[in-house]
Amino acid sequence: MNIRTLCLGILSFGDATGYEIKKMAEDGLFSHFVEASYGSIYPALTRMTDEGLLTCRSEAQDGKPDKKVYSITKAGRDELTVALTTRPKKDKFKSEFLFILLMSEHLDQEHVCEVLAQRAEELAAELEMIQACGAHLTTPGPRFVNGYGQAVVGAAHDYVSKNLDFSISPAEPSEAAARTPQVKVEAAE
Amino acid sequence: MNIRTLCLGILSFGDATGYEIKKMAEDGLFSHFVEASYGSIYPALTRMTDEGLLTCRSEAQDGKPDKKVYSITKAGRDELTVALTTRPKKDKFKSEFLFILLMSEHLDQEHVCEVLAQRAEELAAELEMIQACGAHLTTPGPRFVNGYGQAVVGAAHDYVSKNLDFSISPAEPSEAAARTPQVKVEAAE
DNA sequence: GTGAACATGTAACAAGTTACATGATTGA
DNA sequence: TCAATCATGTAACTTGTTACATGTTCAC
CATH class of the missing domain: 1.10.10.10 (Winged helix-like DNA-binding domain superfamily/Winged helix DNA-binding domain)
Structure with missing residues (x-):
């Protein structure tokens, strides 16, 4: 648009x-x-x-x-x-936060935890703002959009909050081995 | 980024x-x-x-x-x-879908319902793709990102699915009045 | 025999951002 | 007195997309 x-x-x-x-x-x-x-x-x-x-x-x-x-x-x-x-185009979403998390193995644990904590706070603030903003909406369109925002941001906040203890190193060997019998690195090249 | x-x-x-x-x-x-x-x-x-x-x-x-x-x-x-x-920039999200819903009062009910149904399907497909993609992830970073995607897209899908009966006209007068005692439109410009 | 996948690259174009120019008023 | 809000507008710049050029191989 x-x-x-x-x-x-x-x-x-x-x-x-x-x-x-x-x-x-x-x-x-x-x-x-x-x-x-x-x-x-x-x-x-x-x-x-x-x-x-x-x-x-x-x-x-x-x-x-x-x-x-x-x-x-x-x-x-x-x-x-x-x-x-006109048929709406696919939503576009860009996230440096997720990019960092995807690459977290190249970073140190502490830093990643800070990023996570930071993001949890930001999401909490955003959620509050959306909720406050939604309180005085009366028409259906805006109410729908506000509800969507609450649902999505709420879910993101929950997820991040529940993973504040995220560890950048793979799970304990035993468990990992159980789940992934043998992860082979490509030999060639 | x-x-x-x-x-x-x-x-x-x-x-x-x-x-x-x-x-x-x-x-x-x-x-x-x-x-x-x-x-x-x-x-x-x-x-x-x-x-x-x-x-x-x-x-x-x-x-x-x-x-x-x-x-x-x-x-x-x-x-x-x-x-x-470097501190990650705020996520960027662009949605024509939400823009349309925000303006839904200018459209007709049927069309809006189609858009909603369409989006519910798209979200279901996306969620499935993310889940399938996540099945064979073993490292923490990618797993986190995949989980985030499942949480957020899942929430969006739930919300849209539960609102397929969305009505573009305001709720029944009685109810609306009960919820919003007196919404005054600003007089001055 | 037709389209997709493989594979790189450029030039023209689109769309929007940033920084600047200008300048009064108001509140901390 | 310093920053913010009100208010519009332009020019230079950034960033990236689209379309084109080129050419093979493989599966349906």
Whole structure:
């Protein structure tokens, strides 16, 4: 999903300025699965206004630059609908944390434990935020998304918390041997 | 995390060609939280070899282009270690699916249900794949990552499955009123 | 005989980020 | 007085993707 669709989506709930769109994208419910910087939002709004998907009215302010309030047009709603009814692409997930854990055998035990503890805290904080945020949601869409967030982040937090004692070295030889009769390293090369 | 670190990480487990690195990134355990195309891998390998982080030996093949097998050097391992001990950035998650659900009030009920059913299936398939993939893992790092995947994807699947009857219109007035005594819409702009 | 897997590489393109420019107001 | 919030906008840069070029072998 591109910036255009994000802006249209936010504007479909009501008029807003570029600045406000950025805030919503980084604080609100959206923040967990979208991203947007001014450098992408402002040009997108300008272009979409040129294309007739948005209208813009300027409100003079003293000191600050004119505030530009954007509204979505019929054409804009149509474009949004097209985007929303297109089969959603696979979710994208990038995690340096998991990459580090995958490579944990190259690191020392202590460091890995710190990373784990750190992540457990972060996940706890995130979960709390989502829960707090969900308390005052009334409409079905946002409630669904919030519930999804609670389910997924909750599961991640549980998992990490239960594995704070993770050991980078393989389980005791006897056990390992029982599970994996003979793990041979490739000889050639 | 950039392509360079990804390549170094994969090569830290053993020599490989660019082609093989791509395969590992898109099939293996890595596939769920990294991405890489030939257009980024090949230039990265060439550059890192120039920089002394890798060495490369060509193996002639008939018909096919020479196979270039890369090995990580001491300098490469050092760079990898630096990357792995740098505090991991926040996980990034992008979801068109959640965006659609967030906007579900603009869509029709039937369509949303289809999207939900579709996603439930996709998540079930992904979960199965992760479980199958995890069966033959023996080292702690990969096992941890696989367990994490099972926990998170499992939670997502459960949540979506339990909400296949999701309704885009707000709950019955009486109930809604009971839950939310009085939700006032902000008057001013 | 057709498509997939093997195998590398480049150039053009897409999309978005970062840093900068500008400048008032407000709260700690 | 220092940082944050409000407010918009651009240019340079980063990073990576897509499409193309090239060519064999193997399985269906």
